[in-house]
Amino acid sequence: MGNLNRLAVVFIACISHFLLVQFGSQFLIPFGYASVIWPATGVALGLYLLKGWPVLVGVLLSFIVCLHSDTLISGLPPEVVYLLALISTIQLFISRQLVLQFSQVPIRISIPFEIIKFLFITGPVATLLSSVAIYCVLSLYLPLPQETLLYISVTKWVGDFLSVVLLTPIFLFLYPNIFVKKARKASAAIMTSLLSFSIICFVYFVSSNNFNRDKKQQFMSGTVSFVEQINSTQATIKLxxxxxxxxxxxxxxxxxxxFSAFTSIIQNTSIKxxxxGWIPLVKNEARAQFEASMQRLYSEGAYIQQLTATGIQSAPEQPYYLPIxxxxxxxxxxxxxxxxxxTHPVASKSIKHAIAHQSFAVTDIFTLVQQQDKTDGVVVYYPIFKKSEVPSLASLIGFVEVVLELELLLDPMYTTERKSVFTYQISFGEGNVFSHPNYESGHFISHEVQFTLFDKQGTIQFSSSDSFASHLINWVDFIIVLIGCILGVICVMFVFFIVSFNTSLEKKVKASTHELIEKNNELELANEAKNLFLANVSHEYRTPLNAIIGFTELATKETSDLPTLDYLAKINDASNILLSTVNDVLDFSKMQAGQLDLDxxxxxxxxxxxxxxxMLSHLASEKSITIQYQHDANYKSWVEGDELRFKQILINLLNNALKFTPKGSIHLDCKCVxxxxxxxxxxxxxxDTGxxxxxxDQQRLFNAFAQAQSSTTRNYGGTGLGLSIxxxxxxxxxGGISVTSQENVGSEFTVVLKLKGVTAEQVALQENSVESDAGQQGHHFQGMRVLVVEDNKINQIVVQKHLRNLGLDCDFANDGQQALEYLKAQQPDLILMDLQMPVMDGFTASAHIKNDEALKHISIVILSASVGKEEKQQAARLGIEDFIHKPYQQSDLVRVLNKYAS
Structure with missing residues (x-):
């Protein structure tokens, strides 16, 4: 560290310590010298542990300046001031040496014992040593009770202890150092320390303020009766x-x-x-007669006198006199x-004031003639004027006076009980101050009361007595602070534990997350493979089913032999059951992937x-089961929804009812609202009556692959997907579905669906479309040329048969490449395009056609066993709107041909 850097550290340490001392001084205990809110020590130690000895120099300089400016300490000998500053600075050095000696640095904050040991050494131990040293110094030079000195020392210890424990670690977390191992997310611990210190200081501040306020209120209450007695005495004197x-x-x-008799009667013996006295007005012409009267009453040497600087002398001649x-x-x-x-140098002013205001007047404090050894006398004068005359010097008869010796007057009021609470000082007018011998200005608690003393405004200053000061010691607040400090340390340690635990947990979570991501990726790949497998299986099932269902439909139209037709019906039923199973598996897969959309x-x-x-009536006939169907009038209204999925719901419900009903009937009740x-x-x-x-078992009935009993599949068949779908x-x-059932009695499934309403225009358009389709069912589509792109020879035969029955012929291409070659020579009106083919698939071939200006006008209809969400989206991008889903019937071909026949 360079010299300039060291000087900078000294300057920063000095300024920061000085400012923090000024801050802490705002919360000094009533005796002064110490405060529980004392952040200077913790900050100074933190800086010293980071920056070394230059901090000690800055702190020592700050201490010297602060102690010299402290009115309480500045009265001590200079060597004592330097000694106190040195003790407080050495405390920082001792803290550092104790840490290096008894702790293993750097301290691992994840281990609670190491943190506790560090805080214990720097806090209670090091600060206790300096507090004991300061106690010894103050006890030698301050005339305070031992209990008060102990209270001051304990206050310093608690203030330093609290500051070091909660503030010093903050600096060690902020910058790299040899004492504390760097912690992750130390900001949480820093904020906790600051918050704990702030809360403890706030609680102490509120508690001590309440305590001091209560004590001051108690002190002020103790002075009320004294003031009231002074006012009462003043009122009595006026009487x-x-x-x-x-x-x-x-x-x-x-x-x-x-006069003596009357005075003895009215005088209250409790007021000293x-x-x-009586002071008549004597005019100069009546002086001789007055002095003669005085000599008769007292002695031959009695005469009108005047107080001068050299003593009492005979009064010189003047217009009038006011002799006692x-x-x-x-x-x-x-x-x-x-x-x-x-003519009295003090009393004359009050005499003139009393005449001018025709009221009471009190003199300044002076030495009474009859009590030369004390300077605490005052005299109250009250003028007496002739009745029925305007009050003035001319109508003045004389004065009555009350001579008061303040010590004699006030001592009976200053009882033992009051001595245990306060000392006092009375001041009135200018320069009139009477202090009790034990009065000490600003002694811990002070209070003043304004009052009127006859014709002068006065003030009574009260200051707490030594006896009352002992009641200002508040050990309860120390207990609050110590408990708060312990809780604060526990909070900080808890935060360290949480931070350390979180760090470890974050590593584990990160590793687990990485593992889960890998597992999820594997699952996604497996799910994609499953979906691809199901799609391929579905395609492979649908392709031969297309041939079976197609040939069955063709054979049904070409024969009239009843046994043959019966066989064909059974083949068709079996084919539909197999198709339904394939559809269920594929639909369930789509639902799991969220890819099932409504058309x-x-x-x-x-x-x-x-x-x-x-469709299912022949199955019911075979089991001698009747299907009873009833519906309301609205059920014949038009609605907008997915007709195919609506049909699938009905097929599944009726199939289930037929499957699990050995005899009886099935009731279908439909309503539309x-x-x-x-x-x-x-x-x-x-x-049903099944x-x-x-x-x-009803609770899990709608779960996938679930049936009422494990034996159900063996007895009745099925995949267990129907009701889930x-x-x-x-x-x-x-909408939703619900079931009510009783074993061996039957079941009732209720389906509620919410479909869109249909406008009159949509109804008219749909009816026209239906009539148009019905009108064109027998149309032979003369002159329409069709290209079928299909790789399966059997499916080629099926589609050719269906087209011929409609009066159409067609050409074939075995894959997309052959289709493109065909289109170079001929241009059909419609292309029926399969998707999965060797050499070139249907989408690739369609893309070539749509991108060719000479061919893009040709309409393409997808004829495939793979027509899912992705295929429809890809077709939409190519501008292909229509699909025929294998297996299909001749009516599906008619629907598409009607659209493109024109």
Whole structure:
């Protein structure tokens, strides 16, 4: 570290420490010297552990400046100030040495014991040593009770301890150092430390403020009665003077004996006054007569006197005099008889004020003539004027006075109970201050009260006594801070544990995630392979089924032999069952992959239902089962939905009913309700008299590959996918399916579907389309040329037979490449294109055709066993709209040919 860097560290350490000391000083305990909120120590130690000895220099300089500016400590000898600064600085050095000696650095924060040991060494141990040293120094130089000194030292220890434990680690997390191993996500621990320190400081601040406020309130309450007694005494003195006023106004001549007797009556013995006197106004022409009267009452040496700098002398001649004529008690105050107060250097001002305001007036504090060893006397004057005359000097009769010695007056009020709470100082007017001998300004708690002392505004300053100061010691707050500190450390350690645990957990999660991703990729590949396998199997099943169903349909039309027709019907039934199984497996695979979409068309539910019943009626006849079908009028309305999937739902439900009903009947009850213009709700109930389903088996009935009992497959056959597919189709159509069943009684399946409403225009268009198709069923499509691109020879024969029955001939191409060669020489009106073929597949060939300006006008219809979502999307990109799905019937060809016949 270069010299400039060291100087910079010294400067930064000094400034930061000085500012933090000023901050902590705002929260000093009532005795001063220490505070629990003292972040300076923790920050200084953190900087020292990071930057080394230059920090100690900066901290020492800051301590010296701060201690010299502290009004409490600045009164101590300079060597004591330097010693205190040195002790606090050495504390940082000791902390560092203890860590290096007793801890293994760098400290591993993931191990709780190492963290606790580090915090214990830097916190309680090192700070305790410095607190003990400061206690010893203060006890030698400060005249405070041992309990107070102990409280100050413990406060310093707790403040340093809290600061070091919660603030020092923050610096070790911020920058690389030899003491703490770098932690991941240390910001969480830093924020926890700062939050803990802030919460503890806030709780302590609130608690100590409440405690100090309560103590101050208690202190102020202890002064209230004292102030009230002073005001009460003042009111009593005013009553003395008012009573004397009435007495002198009521009598033209009051003798000395009468004055003494009346005064002794009105005087309250609990109020200690020095004297009560009568001061008549004596004009110069009546002086001799007045002095003669005085000599008769007192002695031959009595005369009107004047107080001068050299002592009491005979008053010089003047227009009028205000001599003290009567005083009670006489013996103690005889020396003031004849003293002219109108010329007194202190009393004369109050005399003039009393005459001018016709009210009470109190003098400044001065030395009484009768009490020369004390300077705490005041006199209260009250003027008496002639009745029925305007108050003025001309109508003035004289003054009554009360002489007060403040110590004598206030001591009875300052009881033992009050001495345990406060000392006091009274000030009024300018420069009039009376302090109790034990009064110490600003002694921990102070309080002042404004009051009126006769004609002057006064203030009573209260300061806490040594006895009351002992009640300011608040050990409860230390317990709160220590508990908070322990909780804060636990929180920080918990955060470290969580961070360490999270780091380890993140590694495990990352490894597990990577493994899961690999497994998921494998599963996705397996799922793709499964789907591809199912698609290929479906294609391979559909291709021969196309030949079987096609030849069956052709043979049915070409023979009239009844046994043969019966055989053909059975072949057709078996083929349809096999096709249904293949469809179920492929549909289930599509549902799992989320690839099953609805193909919306306008249709009549009643027509589809009648078609399904007709398709399955021969199966019902074989088992002597009757299918009873009823529906409401609305069921014949047009709706928009997927006709094929609706038909699939009905086939599955009726097939199930036929399969599990050995005898009896099947009831099909259908209703259609128009919810609004855009929605129609279909409700279809299929009730049978079959074997029924146990209640516990009904819960899993709609799960894939599930049947009521394990023996069901053996007895009745089936894949267990039918009802699962029905449920998914119902959900796709915005509805659902439910079942109620009783074993050996029968079952009832209820399907609810929400389909789109149909407008009048859509109905008219659909009816026209149906009529057009019906009108063209017998049309022979003369002159229309068709190219069939198909690699399977048997399927070529099937399609050729169907086309010939419709009056059409066709040409064949065995693959896409042969089709392109054919198109070079001829251009048909329609191409029926298979997809999976050798040499060139159907989509590649179609792409070539659509990209050829001379050929792109030729219509292409997909004729394939593979017509899924992806195939439809790819066809749409090529502009191909129509599909014939193998296996197909002649009516499917008619539908497409009608579209392109023109």
């Amino acid at each position: 003395y003077l008012k009573a004397l006023e009435a007495y002198f106004q009521a009598s033209e001549q009051v003798t000395k004996e009468e 006054v020095r004297a009560i 004529y009567y005083t009670y008690p006489l013996q103690e105050n005889k020396s003031v008889i004849g003293l002219d107060v109108s 919306l068309k306008v249709f009549k539910p009643s027509d589809v239902t009648a078609s399904v019943i007709g 128009e919810i609004n213009d855009n929605a129609t709700e279909l409700t279809i109930k299929v009730r 074997i029924g389903i146990k209640e516990e 029905v449920k998914q189709l119902c959900i796709l159509m915005g």
